[in-house]
Amino acid sequence: MGDIVVIGGGIVGLSTAISLSRRFPHARLVVIEKEDRWAKHQTGNNSGVIHSGIYYKPGSLKAKFATEGNRQLVEFCEKNDVNYEQCGKLIVATKQSELPLLENLYQRGIANGLDISIVDDEQIKQQEPYVKGIKAIKVPQAGIVDYKQVCETMVLLLKEQGAELYLNTEVKKVLEHDHNVEIITTQNTFTASYVVNCAGLHSDRVTKMTGVEADLQIVPFRGEYYELKPEKIHLVKNLIYPVPNPDFPFLGVHFTRMVQGGVEAGPNAVLSLKREGYKKADIDLKDISEVMKYKGFWKLAAKYWKEGAKEMWRSYSKKAFVKSLQELIPSIQEDDLVPASAGVRAQALQSDGTLVDDFFITSGKRSIHVCNAPSPAATACLPIGKEIANRVPEMNISPRWIVHS
Template sequence: MYDFTIIGGGIVGLSTAMALGQKYPDKKILLLEKEASWAAHQTGNNSGVIHSGIYYKPGSYKAKFCREGNNALVEFCQQHNINYEICGKVIVATEQEELPRLENIYKRGVANNIDISMLSKEEAKEVEPHVNSLAAILVKSTGIVDYKQVAEKYAELAIKQGADLFNNCRVTDIKETSEGYVLITNKEEYQTRFLINCAGLFSDRVAQLVGVKPPAKIVPFRGEYYELTPEKRYLASNTLIYPVPNPNFPFLGVHFTKMIDGSVHAGPNAVLSFKREGYYKTDFNLKDFLDTMTYPGFWKLSVKHGVDGIQEMARSWSKSLFVASLQRLIPEVSAKDVVPTHAGVRAQALGNNGKLVDDFLIIDRPQAMHVCNAPSPAATSSIAIGKAIANRVTV
């Protein structure tokens, strides 16, 4: 009998295992991951950004956890000799109509106690010589790291604390008992007093196994990237370069991201994935597809953002359209300067009303907790989220 069992070996699940081990050193902790490696999906395919928290509503989980998580993650990397860089980022306005929105982002950053400064066109050029802007915000605390390496260190520390972490172990059913839960897997059955669902792209389905109906369904969006060829990396070599977000579209828009290995990724566009772990355009899963297509919330979202969605799909299939969007930020970029690179899939919780869940969604139940929405900045926030879960569980 385990005291705590976590489903999901992504960065949030592993951080939770580590935090529980620190808070409850005498308790038996189990983590089950269906893949052969840790951080195989969202964590291992994200952009590696250490976010500042500038965009998020003051007082929200995202704002609180991201700000705390940023500091904790940097300290963790320093303590465990994990390579990272606090390079900063610039959010640039390229059109007059974006200037008021840039000002609103600045005010939100100030409200969230983020270290930022407003830059003129000339000052932005001093930071990023090739960027096109009318004005910009410099966000000093943004950085980059390899989150798969971070997650693997979380796993190592959790194991050292005494937790059992098992790979290749898929949960197929869950039975509630008077003492807690029995988890049925492809290997054996495990008993636990407390269940923590950190299953990411499948978090809603895991919740449903124990009769919990989340107020939102996971709808997968694939983020497709290009990367600058090595000889063109100098075009975005100092910071991360982001546009002013379109308030009518729920994603940040294509941007340039330095990676910790020295490469520079450009993207993502955001297109509906026909498979929850669908990293390629041709990936298809009938259950996942029908799950989305029969969900009223998806069609309400489509009506509201249909034009934007069509533009994203067109850019997915047209390199010239993708490059044109990049040229808004760096006009010198041409089609020959970028090559395709890996994609990621975002587990986005979508409400029945057609609105994307804007904050982390954590559902408490007797002897269980379900993390049903933890998209970006969950990796940045992972230490803070893990500690918060450890503080909320009932022993």
Template sequence: MYDFCVVGGGIVGLSTAKALYERYPNAKVLLVEKERQLARHQTGHNSGVIHSGIYYKPGSYKARFARQGNQSMKEFCQKYQIEHDICGKVIVATKQEELPLLDNLYQRGIENELDVCKIGKEELQEIEPHVNGVAAIKVAAAGIVNYKQVSEKLGEIIRDSGGDIRLGTKVEGITESHDEITIETSKGTYKTRFLINCAGLHSDRVTNMAGYKTDVKIVPFRGEYYKLVPEKRHLVKNLIYPVPNPKFPFLGVHFTRMIGGEVDAGPNAVLGFKREGYRKTDFNLKDFSEVMRYPGFWKLASKFWGEGIEEMLRSVSKARFVASLQELIPEIQAEDLIPAPAGVRAQALKTDGSMVDDFYIIPGERSIHICNAPSPAATASIEIGKEIVRQIAAQPHLTEAASF
């Protein structure tokens, strides 16, 4: 019998297991992951940005977790000597009509208590000489890291604390009773006093498996990237973002210097035909059918059909993708870009067609389900883990009689 079972070996699940041991050092913790390695999906395909939290509504989980997570992630990397760089970023207005949106974003940064400043064209040129912009916001706290390395260190900490990590173990059934939970997996049956669902792209399915019906469904959006060829990496010093479209819930194509020195350009955001589909040709009938039958998707599509078409055009036309990048860096040419691995974002969508914009946590009797953990989940992962454990500790009937 385990005290806790965490489903999902991404950075949120790993951070949660670590937080459990920090609060309950004598607990028996099991983490199950269906892949044969940790951080295989959203975490392993992450752009590697340590976000500041400037975009998020003040008072939201996102804003709080991002600001606190930015600091705790930096401290974690320093403590365990994981390479990272707090290089800062610029959010760039490329035309005069974007200036009011830039001012709104600056005010949001101030409300979120961030170190931000507005800069003009000359100072922007000093920071990013090749960028086209009329003004920008400089965000000092943003940085870069390899989240797969962070996840590997988290796994090591969990094992050293006495935790069991079972890879290649897919959850196939969950039965929750008054005093325990039985978990059927591809590698046998486990019992636990409490279950934490951090299954990411499959979090809604695990929630349903545990007997909880929700008003959300995970809809996968694939983000496609290019990389700058090595001889053109000098065009980007650190992190360059556009002013986001306030009507569309994605940040737009941007430039990201990676820890290894590579520079990613992207992503777009197109509907994925498979929850774990990283290639344009990937298709899963079950995943696709669920989306097509879900009324919330069609309500979303009717609202954002214009933006959706533009994203799809960028997917099939490199010239369209390049044109978007040239708004920020006019020197970029098609021959400067080579295809890079894509990522998939697990977006929770409600039946009314609205995207769940914040972290979405559903409590059960002996379980807790993280049904939406969008960006900045990697940045905020350590803080999310602490919050999940805090919510568990707030239910005394779960811990009073426990052995730990």
């Protein structure tokens, strides 16, 4: 059935599988996913933004792949009738102290090749009548899309190309040998020539299974959202973002019009007590124990404890959450918002307390591991997939591989 196994059925795993099928058209390819449906976690619980690449350090993989991915994703949606819209967004400075940060962000966007502009308060009002700001960056390349529909389309394409796709198949052990690799799962044991780990929230664990050493651990951060009531969605025309704190690796609470309708507000960013913990009450003792025992977490906490405390307060106080939103749209009130579903970000953290800022991909003897691919990975999925496929070496792909029931 296959010569290459991809672990993980989110958007990065599926796009990687598509690139692998193009690079190795005669190889047999399998994608395995532990859940009962594709794109159940990070991909299926994000806000559906097509990012432009403005935020990321010039020359980084995030900057390169986000800008390339934006263009390629739009082309993919056009070609495959996936619902999307390049509606643009505003990154709004609401106080004088933010103007130098806005200018730095503008220069970063220019360095990343974006066609952006700075607009004044009157121009802000023309685009977003309810926003109060003094200056903003207009980013026409930003957009919205249904990433679940993108993944459903990728699954259909993979089936057409002859790939084998397995749901409800959780990896328990990976054994790398000189001439093959064994993937032991809850359903079968697969023996193949190469394995690609796109396991997202569990990517560090799969990496360790192969014996590959990487100085990082996944720390899950839950992003909590509210949704505007239907009678209040007129307050937001498209995408409205604050100027991000350059010392904190999250973008701040913002407004996102969704392609399927409605407007989301958020997210905050709080430590999740479970890797797949979408509710405050979700706790997994193994997951939280790993975080608490990891020295990198405590170094991170010591550095960002003030920001972390604010995020926690916003998590438990709707009033505090709304106060942050009112910096952008002063007329927003608590009664205008209802709770929406949350997402969990798989953020890699190094032992010295440094959050891995860029996409991080490493290799073993017969394996490639995507160890850090948070936002904007959905936007960047197609160039990420191509990069991973190009890293799989030309090898004597065995004429068949074995599945042990």
